Amino acid sequence: MSLEALFSPRGVAVIGASADPDKLGGAMAASLVPYDGNVALVNPRGGDQMFTSVTEAAAAGPIDLAVLCIPAPACAAVLDECGAAGIGAALICAGGFAEAGGEGVGHQDDVLDAARRHDIRLLGPNTSGFFVPRAALLASFVPGVASLSPGGVGLVAASGGLNHALAFAFDRELAGLSVGVGIGAGIDVAAPDVLDHLAADDATTVIALHLETISDGPALIAAVRRAAAIKPVVALVIGKNDIGEFAQSHTGALATSWRTTRALLEQAGAVVVETVDALVTAATVLSRARIAPTASPAAALVTAQAGPGLAIVDAAQDTGVGFPRLTGSTIETLSTLLPPMTYQANPVDTGRPGPRYGAVISTVADDPEIDVTAVYALAEPVVDLVEAATSAHRNGAAIVLGVDGPADDVAKARHRAADAGIPLVVGPQAVAVALDALARDATLRDLLADTSAPAGVASASGPTVDLPATGLTETAAKDLLERCGITTPARRVVTDLAQAQAARSGMAGPVAVKISSADVLHKSDIGGVRLGVATPEAMAEAFGDVRDAARRAGVGEEILIEEMAPAGTDLIVSARRDPVFGVIVVVGVGGTATEVYADVAVAAWPATRGWLTHLPDRLVARGILDGHRGGVPVDRDQLTDVLDTLGRLVHAHPSISDVEINPLRATADGLIALDAVVLTDTLATKER
Amino acid sequence: MSLEALFSPRGVAVIGASADPDKLGGAMAASLVPYDGNVALVNPRGGDQMFTSVTEAAAAGPIDLAVLCIPAPACAAVLDECGAAGIGAALICAGGFAEAGGEGVGHQDDVLDAARRHDIRLLGPNTSGFFVPRAALLASFVPGVASLSPGGVGLVAASGGLNHALAFAFDRELAGLSVGVGIGAGIDVAAPDVLDHLAADDATTVIALHLETISDGPALIAAVRRAAAIKPVVALVIGKNDIGEFAQSHTGALATSWRTTRALLEQAGAVVVETVDALVTAATVLSRARIAPTASPAAALVTAQAGPGLAIVDAAQDTGVGFPRLTGSTIETLSTLLPPMTYQANPVDTGRPGPRYGAVISTVADDPEIDVTAVYALAEPVVDLVEAATSAHRNGAAIVLGVDGPADDVAKARHRAADAGIPLVVGPQAVAVALDALARDATLRDLLADTSAPAGVASASGPTVDLPATGLTETAAKDLLERCGITTPARRVVTDLAQAQAARSGMAGPVAVKISSADVLHKSDIGGVRLGVATPEAMAEAFGDVRDAARRAGVGEEILIEEMAPAGTDLIVSARRDPVFGVIVVVGVGGTATEVYADVAVAAWPATRGWLTHLPDRLVARGILDGHRGGVPVDRDQLTDVLDTLGRLVHAHPSISDVEINPLRATADGLIALDAVVLTDTLATKER
Structure with a gap:
């Protein structure tokens, strides 16, 4: 089911609307009134320009989206009314559903039942909404969203709060938004649905994804894979540390490992970042530039200041970005453009930018070994960095501009770069983050271009075994691996010393003597392993010790005699x-x-x-x-x-x-x- | 020798001044003309309002500082003239000295000799200068420095470029500068000198230090220790990765390890950060707030948005900041101030800020277990975060405000916070960085409060040994350690099997058999170590093998027999x-x-x-x-x-x-x- 009714409704009804902007229903109404489509305000108590019901509102004009600013217990009945009126999407902002426990669980079941019954796509509950700036569709309590500019960043955040925080951060970078969505409880519309919508949305040139806990892992990964095949996806996963009780109060989903989530997102093609700031920088840059898939992306840096240049190279190398020496012909051309005392091999130290700055940038960007060219300088009225980079940008080179300077000059440079569609970031650290994002996007695409399946050593689905409730003995586990084609040492299970001696003498070199039981996970810790047993005397001693350890642990008499592997x-x-x-x-x-x-x-x-x-x-x-x-x-x-x-x-x-x-x-x-x-x-x- | 003549000159002479602002001497003159003290422009060719020599300029009015905008070969002679005119400080901006090699080495010797001869404190060469905004003393080619506001951040950067980049970054944060200095080649005035100056400067409330390569390590560490005892010092060290050739072209000093530099700076009391951005955030926050020394700083977070709150707690915990549960009485008071459904234990989720926001912040900040209170919200015209935090701030609590929002609202909040002297940062990540900086400053001061010397196990300066050119044998090394009071295993050096057998039988348990020579660093790699030798047969085999390995390596016949240590x-x-x-x-x-x-x-x-x-x-x-x-x-x-x-x-x-x-x-x-x-x-x- 598409999200058209949610993100491109012919009309919107605000249910629980108010004329008082200090009330949530008033703030939401004030945000939605400027919408390009039909807007109906609904309050059962009536009022100036208010409908008293959804039914009445839908009769007066087309409504595809209902925004519910009413308490949890009242929502299900209103959804029924919406369904009857043919409304295809709803947003529930209130909390007090399953996350609150008690009666909230029933309220959640009720709204979900109602939504399913009427084929209503439901965003929320427990979110502060979403926005589509290009249509002035601003379903948010926060008046500041009226200032958000439209653009290419499609934003999906786990929480309404971070959706707003990130939207404003992107806006400060002059990276416009196509859509910004806070998923909240996500009982119907969840991140995978929005990812599919954004993947198909031509206005969206990059997807920024913020995740907390994940409920449906495979659906998320599949949606990221589909989206990343079409456009860059940048992802931030919160939860490296134990944020336990508070996180549970905020949302409730199965716990999984932060590392696993990040690893699987990368495997699906997402550029995974470490911080909120890096998410903003990476998505902003990837909305304007991308480099071709390659196993080892090469960056060049053109800098007017050596100190910030060193800071950029140091930070970017830390993430694996390479700065190879420029080719001979590039260095030769640079030597005709730059004063003799500057460093020209990469980074290229220009000294204070002069009239040939544009030619320097183009020369470096043209180097066949270079995938992306970063340019750093202080923003000064006399140095038009964007102008200098325009020729290289027009020729298709990936360029990242980095500036520092007085706030006004930086703001001007930002606007010029946004107009030209050239990535521009502020400060050396952001240049390094930008290069890292471009490089990782390129290496992921290179790696994911190989879609062949592993050959495998044997069919693992072939052999089956009777599996006891408590797991397999080491011997049985190794037998299973052998049948799957994985090599294991020669071994025999014995129950007395004579068998042990016979087993040893039939093997090459010294042997290991171990408890065989599956009930002991760390056998060494209880004296259940002896290594390097090479003589009958040593076997007698080792066998006795290991059998004693097995008896002390109460795990039976089976002892494993196994060939020792060579060092490795x-x-x-x-x-x-x-x-x-x-x-x-x-x-x-x-x-x-x-x-x-x-x-x-x-x-x-x-x-x-x-x-x-x-x-x-x-x-x-x-x-x-x-x-x-x-x-x-x-x-x-x-x-x-x-x-x-x-x-x-x-x-x-x-x-x-x-x-x-x-x-x-x-x-x-x-x-x-x-x-x-x-x-x-x-x-x-x-x-x- | 004090740096008064450099940073508080009665007058400044610009040597090589020009009326053309596109020339370096013109840009420098334009920057310096507004200086509060006497300013003289000097150019031997004369011109409008130009003196033709330093001597002439010094005769016309007091001059303490000469700013040389002339090429390297001309500098030494001008310094001689400056010295004769009683000028106590000079800035040389040009490159082309020792870092360029060739004749530059001689030029450097010449200027240093001249400076020493006349007791001139010399900043540079190869730096774009310094600034003291409160006196409009702006010795910089970059016109934008005219917009820098005075304030409490004292900035020392290894390079002129990063001095400017950081100065503008601090200014964008509305953290004013007391002094900003780019050290450049640092042949006379180096970071330790400036650190001592800033430590004694009452206008400086925090010191931000940027380092690349270090020449005089002990002097730097001693100066950081002196400064950190008086006010917070935040340090960034570039050079985690190999930035080799380019770094050498930029500066030339002994290489040392990035890790060692960072560790020793922390031991001296500096808060060491990872990135340029973190340096700016940490110093800005520490210029306005500090928490008392403690072994385990405790933070509280008051947030209007759960999502950003989780991001803050996750990132801050990663650096070791603790968020303990608030005390019972605090939670009790909060329950009277907040709606029942919000989370109140820490973080405190306020929902949208209401009229009791100030009371919530004060209640949390008053909790006796809490050292610092962070407050995060979207900046909205209707929510005055600074006003809400003012009461707690006035009561002496450490507060960090974090905001997101439209650029205009964020700028307004920044100005309000700067006026109130309350730390304010933008975005969840910066809140985490700020808390980390405050916490590390407090734990370092706690750790450094213990100034007792270690007891030592024995006087290491007592026993001396004859040290061969190639180092000691393992045996001699262990003998030395024993004499210093460090326990080593019982051992004997033997040269034949009989001695080896006798040694083994005199020891408790199995023994190790090793090559004793000092010429083999990794004995195991060449078969020169056998462990767990417990029987005469095993000794015969082990001794033979190790002796063979020693012979193959050509390191003599001495074999070490040593008691095996217990597991550990x-x-x-x-x-x-x-x-x-x-x-x-x-x-x-x-x-x-x-x-x-x-x-x-x-x-x-x-x-x-x-x-x-x-x-x-x-x-x-x-x-x-x-x-x-x-x-x-x-x-x-x-x-x-x-x-x-x-x-x-x-x-x-x-x-x-x-x-x-x-x-x-x-x-x-x-x-x-x-x-x-x-x-x-x-x-x-x-x-x-």
Whole structure:
């Protein structure tokens, strides 16, 4: 169902309207009266230019959207009346629904039932509304929205408050808005619906997305993927830290991990940023410029001031933007344009901008190795930065202008840049953020261009096993992995010392002796693992110790004898069923890295071969995979297959909640799963 | 020597002045003419209102400062003339000195000689100048500086460009400037001089410091310490990433580590920030508010919009700011002021601000558990946020206002807040940055209040050793540590198997067998370490292997037999002589943490007991020291003593460049140095 009735209504009825602008119904009426279409004010008590009912209003002129400024208990009945009058969309601003508990839960059920019954698309409840500046459609209590300029930024915020805060921030940057929406409770119209609307909306050139908690993960990711295939999507996810009780009071949805949400948004093609300020800068810049897909975007910086130039390069390099040396012919041309003492290789230090500033910018932008050219200078009346950049911009180069200066001069430069359609930001930090956004947009598109599926090592949906309620023993888990094509060490399960000795003598080199039970997750911690057992005497001692540990833990007599793997590089890989997003796969390096530094890379499964292969490059510790300081390099193709196999395994077995291989060791002979845990969730199975 | 002649001259001479504002000498003259004191324009070619020499100008009226807008080769002679005329300060804007190489090196020597000869304090060369807005003293080529307002921010930037960029940024925030200085080459007046001046300047209420490369580390740190004891110092260090060649073209100084610089600035009391934007926000806020020293600053947030509130709390928590639940009596009072459905525990969600907004803010700010109260709302003409906060502000509470809204309304709120002296920032992110700055200022002052010296475990300056050119063997290094009171494992150096067997049988439990030579830094990598040798057979094999490895490496026959330490928590500690800052001590956790994640904490030695004890808390992996997942907790007092001892050791032995204990193992019996490297630098010794 389209959102046309919501965002392009022939007419709007304000229900609970008031003549008093200090009342919410009065503020909303004042905002909506300027709307280009038909506007009807409704209040059962009547009044000057008031209809006393929706029915009456709809009889007088076309109404597609009802804006309800009335308390929660009254909403469902009004929606029924709206439905009868043929109204296709409604906005409910009030709180006091499910988030408030008690009777609010019933009110929410009632309005949702009414909306479904009448095919009404419902925005809210618990939001301060939305706006479409180009049509002067301003469904907001905040009078300042009347000053918002129309433009290319389509804004979807989880909350009405941030929708307003961001809308004003974009407006201060002179990045006009196509649509700004605060989702609120999102019981019907949610972020995915608005994303689809904005993806299809020609006036929207970039989408800015703010998320708090996510209810329907797969729908969100699918909508982001569809939108990002058409235009840039920039996303900010709140919730890195525990904002617990307050967040719950504000909205109520399944908790998921901040890292997972961000990772999956990127996999869907969104440029994910860290701060509200970065969201505004990145979307503003991407509404005016974009660079072609590339694996390693190259930036150039033309600066009139070395100090801010250093600050820009330092901050931009921190996010992975490269500043390669300009090509010889570019440097040669620059040497004819600039004084001899300036630095010209990249950054290009111009000294104070002179008459040949435009030629310098064009020369740098024309360098075949350069994807985007940033230009920084103090805004001065005598230096027209926008004029200087216009020629390069017209020739199709991606340009980012950065300025500092007195407020008035900065404002003038901003207006000139907005008129010319050239990205302009204020201050060195914003230039770095802008370059990072352009670069990440380009690298994501490059990565996502590979849509091939992983080859896989074997069909994970083939073998099935009887899964006990408490999970598999290590042995059973490894047997399962073997059947999926993942290599595991040679092993035997034994119950007495004679079997243990026989097992050892049949294996190459020293062996490991471990508790086999699935009831002990951290076997080493209770003395249940002995490594490097190489002689009959050592086996006698090790077997006795491990069996004693198993008995103390009350986990039976089964002991696992296993060949030791050669030294190598240890990884952690897993797949699990995320409560919000479904099957995800995770990769990290061993040791403290995963736990202490949260250095893991996450992807939704299924994923393309390109994305899975790229995944480990998202780790801070990615250097370890290349054979850090003499270590064994990881076979990246094989790792891709293992990740895909684990995802398929969890997908194919609804009763498996979690598969983890820790460590997965990269050896000269390939990847070997040295320890494996398979957790089952029989309750979840029953519910499915 | 004071900087009075530079910053408060009775008169200024512009040398190389021009009537043409497009020439540098013309732009500088135009900027300086409005100065409150005497201004003389000097050009040997004469002209309207021009003196033809400094001598002539000085005869006509008092001149303390000469601003040289002439090329490098001409400067030294003019300085001589200035000195003869009794001028006490000079500014040289030109480049073309040592940074340009060639003849420039000689020009630099010449101007420095001239300045020294005449006791002239010299700012520059290679800087675009400085300004003192309250006296209309604007020594800058940029006409826009005429719009800068006077105020409390004292600004010291490494470069003239960033001095201007930051000055304009502060001005846009309505944070006035007391002084703004671009150091440039800094061959005479450098950041420490300006810091001392600003510390003593009553008009300066906060110091904003921008640093690139550092030449005289100890002088800088000492000046920051002196200034931070009097007023807040906020510092930004550029150079996290390799900005190599371009940075060298811009300035030339000894390289030091970005992390070390930041760590030592914090140890001296500076609030160190990450970005240019954060420098502006933090200094602006600290110029108007400060909270009392405390180990764990507590913030409250009063917000009219839940969404931005969540964004603020999420971002602020990320930097360690706490938002404790308000006390019962505060919540009780709030319940009488706010509608029942709002969240009131902290954050306090007010809904749209009403007439009792001021009472809500005062109630929260009065909570005895709260150190700082942030208030966020949309700036609307009907909501006077500054008025609402005034009562709490007058009662001495630290308040940070955050707004969003149309540009005009935001500008009005900014002016109102500046007039009232209440910090106001724009957008949720800036509120989080402001809270972080206030909190870090308070925790640093709390930490630095402990000025006691560490007890030390023994006098490190006592024992001295003969240090070979290539460093000590592991054995000699451990002997040295033992003599300093640091525990090491029982060990013996052997040269044949019989000695090795005897050594093992005399030790408790399994032993380690290692190459003893100092010529191999990573013994494990070449097979030079065998652990857990517990039997005569195992010793025979291990000894043979390690001796073979030693022979292959050509490092002699000495083998170290050492008792194995019990399991524990591994740390890395070291002390070394930093080329810029002198003796520093470093602590990290073992494994990949230090190397891959650069998770190390650095301090200058000597340090107070309080700072050294706090140091490991600066690690991301600090949880590991508390006995992470069943690990052995680290004796923090003992760790403090070890760090202090290593610092003293390097300090006392000028020939030692580096001492590293890796690992230093925390066991139930205390800290044991399991491996130690002592590097000597005989060249450095000779030079001293």
